Amino acid sequence: MNFTLDAQDRHSQARAATFHTAHGLVKTPIFMPVGSLGTVKTLSPADLDQCGVQIILGNTYHLYLKPGLEILKKMKGLHNFNGWGRSILTDSGGFQVYSLDGLKKISKDGVEFRSHWDGSKHFFSPQKVVDIQRIIGSDIMMVLDECIPNPSDMERAQKAHQLTIEWAKLSREAFFKSNHLYDYPQFQFGIIQGGIYPELRHESIDNLLKLDFDGYAIGGLAVGESLKEREQITRFCTQKLPSEKPRYLMGVGTPLDILEAIQSGVDMFDCVMPTRNARNGTAFTTTGKLVIRNSTYRSDLKPLDEKCQCYTCLNFSRAYIRHLFNVNEMLGLRLTTLHNIYFYLKLVNSAREAIVDDEFQNYKNSFLAEYKS
């Protein structure tokens, strides 16, 4: 991946790095908008470009079901299909299957599940998930893992963690045995599990490092644990991870969560929050969340965020966006999504600049001073 550490904060674990995929440079810390079905909801590739997006997330489970492998293969992969020319990371589907309450059956060979579309039965093995991601052609693929609910007792966590390690080995083998299907290489990340138990996380990391993945993700967080637990586990993991590989904290989070995790040495993030909240009418701004349906904004000429330079903030008032939500016009969802994605990218880009300038703590403090969560 040609991972280069560009700067290391002297006062924390925060770091700025650059890595390469066949679809361009990725400068970290970076936020990856979620586009489970191949599209970041309401936004076009041109919109994403405008927001400074460098890499988006796709989802193996969703793409496997629709459009399905036959079409993805004919289209020569997701990039060619969805018109997004920059990098794509695909989640393995482990988390989605975990979320299918009552529709799954986990064995040592993999996981059987029913489609949320039509109830049809499917089976994911670690190997199959590699094969699917070969067909998707994502730049970075994730291994199949077993996610567990929080709280889970030590025994439950231990079992899932063991299975995840076994699957990681099978996944890495399948990765090396298979070839990319299109004219560019792919990378593979391992996923650290182990719940809130440091000893399990430790063992998980030890085992994954032996497999020499291209990067390491911290999984199984943002599932209901306390903020303190999450921060402790995150920091515990990053301290044990090699500095020369990217670190990805899956499914996190709020702007504050992200700054905390950057401080703990995380490089990559994804979360549905900026997109999902936007569609519910909540904008992230430098002063905190703004609920656009609030009647306070009915004739407010100000943009969503007075300090923002996105297309939405440069062209539209809170009053207009509130009107769009009030009359159920899709443009409201889109303008708010565009703003939120721009805001998240600005957040991580500013963090990066601050790290490079050795000003991360100041940046974080001044962000926190203004942002009311």
Place this chain on the structure above:
Amino acid sequence: MNFTLDAQDRHSQARAATFHTAHGLVKTPIFMPVGSLGTVKTLSPADLDQCGVQIILGNTYHLYLKPGLEILKKMKGLHNFNGWGRSILTDSGGFQVYSLDGLKKISKDGVEFRSHWDGSKHFFSPQKVVDIQRIIGSDIMMVLDECIPNPSDMERAQKAHQLTIEWAKLSREAFFKSNHLYDYPQFQFGIIQGGIYPELRHESIDNLLKLDFDGYAIGGLAVGESLKEREQITRFCTQKLPSEKPRYLMGVGTPLDILEAIQSGVDMFDCVMPTRNARNGTAFTTTGKLVIRNSTYRSDLKPLDEKCQCYTCLNFSRAYIRHLFNVNEMLGLRLTTLHNIYFYLKLVNSAREAIVDDEFQNYKNSFLAEYKS
């Protein structure tokens, strides 16, 4: 309006013209996308610009109810509110009230109706509709008229036509008695009614011409009459209208309807068809309508229209757009809407070029030869 006739077809009534509003030039024949609530559904002003849109339609009835006059006044009009910098024409609301089955009561003073949002009672008089459009600040306002269903007998048509003439007088007086509220002038168009009865249409035109409107609309068509009836009435009207004023055929239509009406000397069009059909998954293409959900397109790499240069066609395949519709992703609606609006603008712009080059009949014939309706 500084209306200039740029070219007159030698073989038909087709003509190319230019007029000015405070928000720019409008070159005719022109299609005006419908943005009843201040937004052309799914599209941003930047998208509309990209499609070559010169003027959009807003709706007095809809905007009066939401966001309402208080907000529109505070925002200093619709342009300032919705971020659309080019021209806006507002329909008077007559047609919308006519469509509110059972929720309206028409008297000589105006029309009482109930909001489709909350059932609240409201009253539109010809004068009030002028006042509302002063607040909206549309470049071109329409007078309040009474629309009648088709078929309507002579007596019913006569009554509505008489009332529409009375209201036109009151509207014109109100227009001259009032002033624009913002720093630019507005124009007012009269609406010809009279159903399918030439003698009523004739009388309607005679009366409206005395009021010297800035332009004339042919109303009460596209409500269920036959194509032949519509063409006859359209031609009948354009022949009696002065050549130095714009002519607007309300609510029309398919690409073929529009070409026919251009040939009859119409300059301006609006219709929900390109936007509504797009949201139902139907694209207009040079070879006819394309229903994107059709399984034929599941792995079709071609764009919606192989001859189209819009953002959608330059970047996305039928297979991808079909996928977006299949998984209920809003981007599908938007990409198809953008294409359809581009297609309609291309249609009228090409007609204009052909008229200027004295090639209109050839253009129409070659369009029809390829387009299967």
